[in-house]
Amino acid sequence: MAAAWEMKSLLSLLAILQLLAATTAVYKQWIPNTNFETASNWDKGRVPCARDVVHFDKDKVISVFVRSPHVLTDMYLPLNGEFVLAAGAAFTASDGSWDPGCDSGGTVRFADAEHRSWFDPTLWQDVLPSGELRPSGPIFSVDEERVPCRYDDVIFPPETSFRVNTDSSQPVIHLRSISVMGQELNTPSSWAGYLGGPSAPLQFHGNGTLQVTGTGCPDKSGCACGNALDGPRICAALLEASGRQCPEPVCQSPLQPLGHCCGVCGATINLDFTPDFDLQKYQDRLVQELLSQPKYAGVQMAISKVHKAQTFLGIMSRSSTPLIQIVLIDDRAGVQAGTAAEQLAADIMDSIAQHGEALGISSGKMEVATGSTASGQVGSHPVSRITAGTVMGLLFSLLLLGGILFLYRKGKLRFPALRLPRPWERLEEPVSPAPASDKGFDNPVFNVEPPAADLGEETPKDLQVFYLNPLYDASETET
Numbered sequence: 001m002a003a004a005w006e007m008k009s010l011l012s013l014l015a016i017l018q019l020l021a022a023t024t025a026v027y028k029q030w031i032p033n034t035n036f037e038t039a040s041n042w043d044k045g046r047v048p049c050a051r052d053v054v055h056f057d058k059d060k061v062i063s064v065f066v067r068s069p070h071v072l073t074d075m076y077l078p079l080n081g082e083f084v085l086a087a088g089a090a091f092t093a094s095d096g097s098w099d100p101g102c103d104s105g106g107t108v109r110f111a112d113a114e115h116r117s118w119f120d121p122t123l124w125q126d127v128l129p130s131g132e133l134r135p136s137g138p139i140f141s142v143d144e145e146r147v148p149c150r151y152d153d154v155i156f157p158p159e160t161s162f163r164v165n166t167d168s169s170q171p172v173i174h175l176r177s178i179s180v181m182g183q184e185l186n187t188p189s190s191w192a193g194y195l196g197g198p199s200a201p202l203q204f205h206g207n208g209t210l211q212v213t214g215t216g217c218p219d220k221s222g223c224a225c226g227n228a229l230d231g232p233r234i235c236a237a238l239l240e241a242s243g244r245q246c247p248e249p250v251c252q253s254p255l256q257p258l259g260h261c262c263g264v265c266g267a268t269i270n271l272d273f274t275p276d277f278d279l280q281k282y283q284d285r286l287v288q289e290l291l292s293q294p295k296y297a298g299v300q301m302a303i304s305k306v307h308k309a310q311t312f313l314g315i316m317s318r319s320s321t322p323l324i325q326i327v328l329i330d331d332r333a334g335v336q337a338g339t340a341a342e343q344l345a346a347d348i349m350d351s352i353a354q355h356g357e358a359l360g361i362s363s364g365k366m367e368v369a370t371g372s373t374a375s376g377q378v379g380s381h382p383v384s385r386i387t388a389g390t391v392m393g394l395l396f397s398l399l400l401l402g403g404i405l406f407l408y409r410k411g412k413l414r415f416p417a418l419r420l421p422r423p424w425e426r427l428e429e430p431v432s433p434a435p436a437s438d439k440g441f442d443n444p445v446f447n448v449e450p451p452a453a454d455l456g457e458e459t460p461k462d463l464q465v466f467y468l469n470p471l472y473d474a475s476e477t478e479t
Contacts, residue, residue: 051105
């Protein structure tokens with residue numbers, strides 16, 4: 001029994017290793033098509049038959065691939081479109097003979113393909129270089145990376161027609177290569193030649209321009225996907241397909257990974273790295289040493305380079321910091337949701353503490369949210385504690401002083417003027433106020449002096465001093 005279990009684990013590990021061998025290049029294949037023989041492309045949910053009238057909207061631009069011969073009663077064509085006929089494919093007018101698969105007949109309309117968006121994650125699937133569907137495994141992608149990234153290879157299956165809306169928030173959508181009708185276009189010149197042909201305007205429409213570069217990611221630490229600007233578009237398409245709202249997570253405060261549309265229960269780890277870090281090798285190491293263990297059979301991991309926006313004093317900066325994001329989720333339910341992912345995250349953090357410096361990892365920060373706990377930072381392991389702490393302390397001090405200086409020079413911060421007493425100075429007695437003058441007071445508005453007292457005579461105690469108000473006649477003051 002033990003031998004059988006070991007053999008099963010070995011076969012599982014070999015399958016994972018074979019899967020990892022093909023992960024250096026990522027291939028994403030477009031799922032929907034506009035083929036004539038695809039039943040879902042027709043409003044009746046079936047392929048037209050001999051007694052049907054086929055109707056294409058005249059103002060809809062379309063490219064339709066036809067695999068086989070068809071007999072039809074009549075057909076209305078669009079003003080701008082094409083039929084791509086395979087060998088032996090043809091259309092024949094019906095002679096009215098009985099067709100066992102077409103008893104009633106009627107008008108069959110081709111469905112609208114204009115709304116199929118390039119940035120809809122549900123319309124793409126990961127495939128092997130051969131075009132076969134990639135086997136399910138422990139690795140998954142955050143939502144922004146389910147759509148082709150700037151260094152990915154895109155495949156439109158051979159012998160299929162399609163129409164895709166490339167509306168985008170970025171003017172150019174970069175790709176490594178595009179395969180259309182079995183032809184791989186992996187240079188800028190070959191792609192430009194295809195765009196100049198008759199089929200491309202019927203297959204691609206929208207304000208985003210596809211650009212083939214022919215180059216893969218040049219950085220061994222990984223490259224960001226490049227779909228951040230279209231993140232809202234991706235999430236809108238994903239939520240529309242799933243009922244316009246994220247599923248309710250079991251945990252109270254779910255985690256929100258960068259590039260992912262909905263909150264998750266589990267764990268995330270953010271890694272700061274050095275130039276020695278190799279993303280592909282580190283992913284292989286995690287899969288072989290940890291994810292392949294039986295206790296983590298239900299755990300899935302997404303790992304990629306992302307850019308996190310920087311903030312200073314609560315203000316969002318235009319710059320961003322690259323980091324490696326690891327997202328861990330599991331298939332457990334209820335209060336156990338996310339607990340296996342949490343355990344795996346703890347093991348990863350322990351490994352970083354022991355081997356991080358050799359792997360090119362300078363520090364790691366973990367956050368956890370499970371069905372029994374709220375989310376929060378539960379661990380942070382710097383690899384070089386003293387050095388990193390000293391450097392970070394100096395950087396923080398410089399940033400703090402720089403921020404204070406900046407605010408002071410902008411006039412948003414003022415320091416009170418302070419005068420320190422000198423030791424040789426003595427406190428002086430306060431000067432007694434001068435005796436009040438008996439001349440009354442000066443009127444600052446009118447330069448009118450009250451009558452002067454005779455200094456030679458003693459001033460009577462009951463003497464009252466008045467001033468003249470020019471606004472009234474002096475006789476009015478007499479009693």
